[in-house]
Amino acid sequence: MVKIIVTGFGKFGNIVDNPTTKLVELLKDDPNVHETHVLEVSADGVRAALEPMWQHAAENADEPTVFLHMGVNAGGKQIDLEQFGYNLANFGIPDERGWVANNETITENEAASLETSLPLEKLLAHCTEQGCKMAISNDPGRYICNYTYFLSLSQTKGRPNHYALFVHVPSFTVQPQEEQLHAVKTLVAAMHATL
Template sequence: MERNSNRTVVVTGFGPFGEHTTNASWVAVQELQKLGLGDEVDLYVYEIPVEYQKVLDLIPSLWKRHNPQLFIHVGVSGMATTVTLEKCGHNQGYKGLDNRCYCPDNHCCVQGGPDCLESIIDMDIVCNKITDPQLDVVISVSKDAGRYLCDFTYYTSLHLSHGKSAFIHVPPLGKPYTAEQLGRALQTIIGAMLGVLERPNAKMNCQLGH
């Protein structure tokens, strides 16, 4: 039997919360699933509830199940007007309540962990590589994923994967992009990320204030 040499990529979006009764991140991930990442990439997608404890349970479980080359998380930001590549996740400062009106007592992801962890993927390089004239979406780079479930998930994933994770923020649907536009943007971005994955130049332990 021929061994499957495909790369494995896991992509998550979030379920509803607050005013986001339809979460654009999960809609965008479902659009990505329709498009796929090509014949050489096995794509798995999952919806994550907006709950701290679910994140702490699910992220390690999915890593163990798939051992992916890259684990990508997509979240919605009500303030975003671009598709935003997040450089790093933060360990401290989690005070917002989740869907179960809970937040961690210590307000952090990993007790004793570094304040900031960066992806091994250089997001500036990814952003600069995306020159597809058919992609009618503006892409930007950020150092602040927001200190809520998005940031919490990103840090948790970076800590487990030794940096082999990425986080992408999308705007709410129609503000200004359609689900189809967001799905194509994710497909293009993830393709670019896989292209630079062999260039692990990012610092894993970032002590700078973001």
């Protein structure tokens, strides 16, 4: 049984109602989801929340685990499965604790980019067949979404049973809540069927 840990984010900048907060809340009772968390949109908040989970996963290396992180792309047109995380933090606005990263390395002595080891094409094909509006993206931005994703990819690499994926969702005005929820539930079910 694959253990899927789903995270979303709270408010930041001019995003007061983050759609991923609601999606995480609605996924809490999904039988395919092990646990859900809403993270603060800050580098320190992300590390504080996720480090114990990464540590637990490391101590249970044989247990198939997916860290599925979700964030909002206010200008997005569909749900994007992010293929890469980049070792660069460059914030256009301060995070929720006031930090503004200016072209800073996230993790010293780590690659410039890391790629998810999940079979994205296969997952996308499954979701598309189920009527989900989704695409694969290679640009998660360089704000907290990418910061979270790169750290998670770095933590899970080298362990064949552990995976990380970042999913960007548009606003609910672009893609309604029910559609997004169906898409994420379909993605989670596809992970269970594939891994």
